[in-house]
Amino acid sequence: MTQTKRRLFLIEYLLSESGERIEIPTDEYNQKRLLRSLFNIRMPKDTSAEFLKIQDAYFQEENRRKGITDLADLEPVQDGIYLWQGDITTLKCGAVVNAANSQMLGCFNPCHGCIDNAIHTFAGIQLRRDCNEIMHEQGHDEPTGQAKITPAYNLPCRYIIHTVGPIVSGKLNEQHCELLKSCYLSCLKLAEENGVDSIAFCCISTGVFGFPQREAAEIAISTVKRHKKTTKSDIKVIFNVFKDDDYAIYSKLLRS
Numbered sequence: 001m002t003q004t005k006r007r008l009f010l011i012e013y014l015l016s017e018s019g020e021r022i023e024i025p026t027d028e029y030n031q032k033r034l035l036r037s038l039f040n041i042r043m044p045k046d047t048s049a050e051f052l053k054i055q056d057a058y059f060q061e062e063n064r065r066k067g068i069t070d071l072a073d074l075e076p077v078q079d080g081i082y083l084w085q086g087d088i089t090t091l092k093c094g095a096v097v098n099a100a101n102s103q104m105l106g107c108f109n110p111c112h113g114c115i116d117n118a119i120h121t122f123a124g125i126q127l128r129r130d131c132n133e134i135m136h137e138q139g140h141d142e143p144t145g146q147a148k149i150t151p152a153y154n155l156p157c158r159y160i161i162h163t164v165g166p167i168v169s170g171k172l173n174e175q176h177c178e179l180l181k182s183c184y185l186s187c188l189k190l191a192e193e194n195g196v197d198s199i200a201f202c203c204i205s206t207g208v209f210g211f212p213q214r215e216a217a218e219i220a221i222s223t224v225k226r227h228k229k230t231t232k233s234d235i236k237v238i239f240n241v242f243k244d245d246d247y248a249i250y251s252k253l254l255r256s
Contacts, residue, residue: 006058007031013051014038037110039121044105044132047125055124059154063122066090068156071198071238077254080228082238084200085247088115089122093238094196095159096152097187099204102141102164104131104148115202119160123153127160145182147190159196161187165205172212177219180205184223191235198236203246217249 001009011024011034018038025031069086071093077083088096098119101107106120106128120127130150135142142148147163163186166179183204191199201220205211217239224237239254241247 001054001057003058003061004028006054006061007035009054010051010058011035011038013048014042017047018042033111036121039125040106040110040112040117041108042125042128044125044128046129052124052126056154059122059124063090063154063156068092071200071236074238076236077251078225080234080236081224081254082236083241083247083250083254084238085241085244087118087242088200088202088240089118089155091200091238091240092156093200093236094157094198095149095161095191095194096155096157096200096240097202097204098160098162099202099207099209100142100162100164102144104135104142104162104164106131114208119155123155123160126151126153131162145179145186147183147186149190149194157200159191159194161190161199163187163204165209166211168205168210168212172215176211177215180211180216180219181223184220185227188224188227188233188235188237192233196235198238200238200240202240203242206246213246214249217246217253221250221253 015022025034068090074082074084099115107114107117127150134148142164144164144166147161149159149161152158152160163183165183166176168176187199203216206213206216227233239250241250
């Protein structure tokens with residue numbers, strides 16, 4: 001089955017499931033946007049084995065076409081520490097970190113540009129189902145600074161570690177900094193408990209959560225380096241950035 005046929009099958013299935021009556025675009029770009037939107041707004045629930053098979057084949061081929069970056073091909077900037085600019089959903093490593101919200105169900109805003117949206121989209125609908133089961137069992141929202149782990153499904157990494165970072169709506173204070181530090185430590189601990197040998201951190205809490213970029217980078221780097229030193233951990237850590245200004249900040253801090 002071609003990618004076009006897979007995409008149309010998935011769109012038609014999701015529209016039928018939701019009861020929506022929408023004209024399907026004829027061009028690839030808008031079909032992809034519609035499909036992503038339908039994934040984004042879909043509530044966690046079971047589906048057919050046929051849907052999962054076609055969805056998985058579709059996303060795995062999409063990832064292949066985007067190009068997968070293997071950690072083994074990257075050069076460290078310090079011992080066991082890497083800096084990489086790119087799409088975290090295409091990174092092959094032990095685990096990638098998702099900057100989640102407290103409901104832990106992903107971003108429901110169609111085609112939103114946040115990392116939570118991208119990870120939940122390209123991993124597949126199994127991820128939202130797993131997160132929903134975790135949250136149902138937990139019985140309350142995820143506390144800021146903690147973390148949960150799930151399989152990565154259609155991403156090239158093995159696991160996704162979800163953490164809720166602090167929201168800075170006013171002046172940055174010590175509590176914000178301690179909570180952000182806790183995010184990094186919780187993720188590292190969870191990774192090591194699950195035998196993960198490498199972990200890629202996104203820029204947790206920057207962007208819409210309002211944490212200043214430089215201060216966030218300083219906390220990220222110092223927390224990781226202190227953890228590796230005090231625990232003698234040999235876990236490989238990748239600082240993943242997407243924006244040029246974040247790359248410049250991390251590059252200067254790591255090479256100083």
